[in-house]
Amino acid sequence: MHVTESTEDLLRTLAPQVLGTLVHRFGDFDTAEDALQEALLAAATRWPEDGVPQNPRGWLIQVAQRRMADAVRAEVARRRREHTVFDREVSDTEAVDRDDTLSLYFLCCHPALSTASSVALTLRAVGGLTTAEIARAFLLPEATMAQRIARAKKRLGALERPFAEPSSGEENRWRDRLDPVLRVLYLIFTEGHTSSTGPDLHRTDLSGEAIRLTRAVHRLLPDDPEVGGLLALMLLTDARRAARTGAHGELIPLAEQDRRLWDRALITEGVRLATATLAHGLHGPYQVQAAIAALHGQATRAEDTDWPSILRLYEVLERLAGSPLVTLNRAVAVAMTHGPDAGLALADTVAADLADNHRLDAVRGHLHEMAGDHTAASTAYTRAAARTTSTPERDYLTLRAARLRAEHPGATA
Numbered sequence: 001m002h003v004t005e006s007t008e009d010l011l012r013t014l015a016p017q018v019l020g021t022l023v024h025r026f027g028d029f030d031t032a033e034d035a036l037q038e039a040l041l042a043a044a045t046r047w048p049e050d051g052v053p054q055n056p057r058g059w060l061i062q063v064a065q066r067r068m069a070d071a072v073r074a075e076v077a078r079r080r081r082e083h084t085v086f087d088r089e090v091s092d093t094e095a096v097d098r099d100d101t102l103s104l105y106f107l108c109c110h111p112a113l114s115t116a117s118s119v120a121l122t123l124r125a126v127g128g129l130t131t132a133e134i135a136r137a138f139l140l141p142e143a144t145m146a147q148r149i150a151r152a153k154k155r156l157g158a159l160e161r162p163f164a165e166p167s168s169g170e171e172n173r174w175r176d177r178l179d180p181v182l183r184v185l186y187l188i189f190t191e192g193h194t195s196s197t198g199p200d201l202h203r204t205d206l207s208g209e210a211i212r213l214t215r216a217v218h219r220l221l222p223d224d225p226e227v228g229g230l231l232a233l234m235l236l237t238d239a240r241r242a243a244r245t246g247a248h249g250e251l252i253p254l255a256e257q258d259r260r261l262w263d264r265a266l267i268t269e270g271v272r273l274a275t276a277t278l279a280h281g282l283h284g285p286y287q288v289q290a291a292i293a294a295l296h297g298q299a300t301r302a303e304d305t306d307w308p309s310i311l312r313l314y315e316v317l318e319r320l321a322g323s324p325l326v327t328l329n330r331a332v333a334v335a336m337t338h339g340p341d342a343g344l345a346l347a348d349t350v351a352a353d354l355a356d357n358h359r360l361d362a363v364r365g366h367l368h369e370m371a372g373d374h375t376a377a378s379t380a381y382t383r384a385a386a387r388t389t390s391t392p393e394r395d396y397l398t399l400r401a402a403r404l405r406a407e408h409p410g411a412t413a
Contacts, residue, residue, distance in 0.1 A: 007047055009205055010056060011040055016126045016209075018060045020104035022068060029108075029156060033125060035067035036060075101126070102216050109180040112159060113152050118177075120145060121152040122184045128206060129191055136196045136389075137187050139324070139357065181217070182230055182286065185210050189234050193241070197389040201245050207238060225277040229286035232277070236270035236293035239263040251396040255302040267297040285321035288313050307336040324353035328363055340370040358387035362397060369400075374408040377401075 015036060022032035039060045053059040108122040120138070123129045129137075135145035192207030214231045221227045243257035274290040282288060292313050299305040314330035327350045335343025344367050347360065354360040365380035378401045385397035 007044070007052065010052070011043060011060075012128055012205055013209065014057050014060055015040060016101045016104065016128065017057060018064060019126060020101050021061055022064055023104055023107065029125070030153065031068060032064075035064040038067045039064035102213050105181050105184060105213065106177050109177040109184070110156060110159075111176055113155060115180045115183070117148055117152040117155075118180045119183050119187070120149050121156075122180070123187060124149050125153075127184055127188045128209075129188065133191055133196055134187075137191065139354075178217075178221075178224075178227075182214075182226060185214050185217070186230060186233075186286070189214075189237075193237055194393075195390060199391045200249065201251055201390070201392040202241060204241075207234070207241075210234060211238065225280040226284040226286045228273050228277045229284055229288075229290040232270045232273035232290035233286055233293050234270075235266045235273070236290065236297045239266035239270065239297060245392070249392060251392040253396075254296070259300060262297070270294065271297065282316060283320070285317055288317040288320060292317075305336075307333055311337045324350040325357075325359065328354065328359060332363060332366070335367050335370060340367040343367045344371070356387065358384040358393070358397075360384075361387065362393075365397070365400065369404065374404045378404040 018039065019032055019036050022035060023029055042063050043056070043060060047053075047056075104126050105122055108126055109118040113121065116138070120134055123134045123137075124131060131146050131149065132142045134149075135142040138145060140148075189207050189210035192203040192205070192210060195201060195203045211231075211234050214227070214234055218224075218227050218231050239262050240254070240257065242263065243259065243261035244252055246252055270290070271294045274287070274294045277284075277287050277290070280287075282291065292310050295306050295310050295313075311330065311333040314326065314333050318326050318330060328347060331343045331346040333343075334346050344364065347363055347367065351360060361380045361384035365377045365384060368374075368377035368380055381397045381401035381404070385394045385401065388394050388397065
């Protein structure tokens with residue numbers, strides 16, 4: 001059996017949609033997830049030989065629901081609930097035509113869970129990220145993240161109908177779950193924009209799905225400034241995708257990109273969305289990040305970038321949603337505004353928090369290079385290359401260090 005890359009991409013795209021349908025029908029997350037895995041395995045086994053069916057989503061739903069029905073029947077003698085399941089069945093046409101992915105994101109972000117736990121569970125179960133990828137996003141060990149996800153599933157399993165939709169008059173329950181849903185979509189997009197592992201810099205299946213779902217949330221809540229800010233941030237960031245890699249997939253940093261390759265239509269839409277959110281004031285982290293991305297997008301040359309304004313925005317972002325990575329990004333803005341030594345001093349303040357994160361050494365390498373300390377820059381780049389699990393980032397950092405050593409023979413790592 002050989003599963004082609006296109007089939008793998010199709011299954012990865014369809015998986016959360018099918019899971020959403022199953023959870024809505026049966027209300028049992030664990031059983032739905034098991035049935036989905038069996039259906040995906042069946043597809044991976046049969047499709048390479050039989051061909052992809054005309055309606056692959058419907059095929060997966062049909063196979064998975066048979067697995068669900070079998071599981072339910074096995075429980076009937078003990079729990080007498082078969083009639084409940086079949087009363088809740090929907091027609092095959094409804095199941096195929098309805099995309100329950102967004103609803104499932106909201107359902108997974110249950111108020112009984114902490115925000116961190118609901119975000120982690122949703123990323124793993126619906127968002128298509130591995131436990132290792134989620135752990136890197138949270139700056140946690142993989143084993144710790146696996147335990148967090150397991151506890152979240154156990155907690156939901158102890159509740160009665162945890163995936164039930166809000167009844168009439170309880171619509172505010174959706175609003176209570178908005179923040180973790182936006183966080184999930186943000187992290188999925190981030191992983192898609194710069195994959196934390198593997199041979200490719202981008203995973204467009206993730207970034208494209210995150211944009212699609214954020215557009216759907218924006219249609220539901222067009223006046224919410226953080227929803228608009230998140231969509232603007234995604235569009236402005238994705239607009240640079242074509243210029244971020246070279247002919248062989250190599251990483252091209254922002255300052256060296258051919259900005260003629262940027263998608264100006266996406267930049268225009270993103271700037272319009274970011275500007276519209278300012279009517280509510282600059283009070284949300286996605287708004288602030290969108291404003292930063294807009295300033296980058298509006299600079300026709302790297303040297304035209306308004307770094308003082310970007311620095312002020314990072315100071316606002318740090319007050320709203322401070323983290324070691326936000327401080328590290330602010331260190332770059334400080335360096336571009338006040339010089340590399342000032343940036344390095346600020347980066348050192350988060351050294352303990354980011355000791356195992358390659359981004360710290362990558363930034364240090366860049367700032368040392370700006371300062372003319374080629375030995376320190378080469379050393380930092382080499383250390384960063386050893387710590388990243390992304391092949392394009394590793395290659396870029398390795399080549400950067402090698403070029404410094406070649407151009408400056410004294411710059412030995």
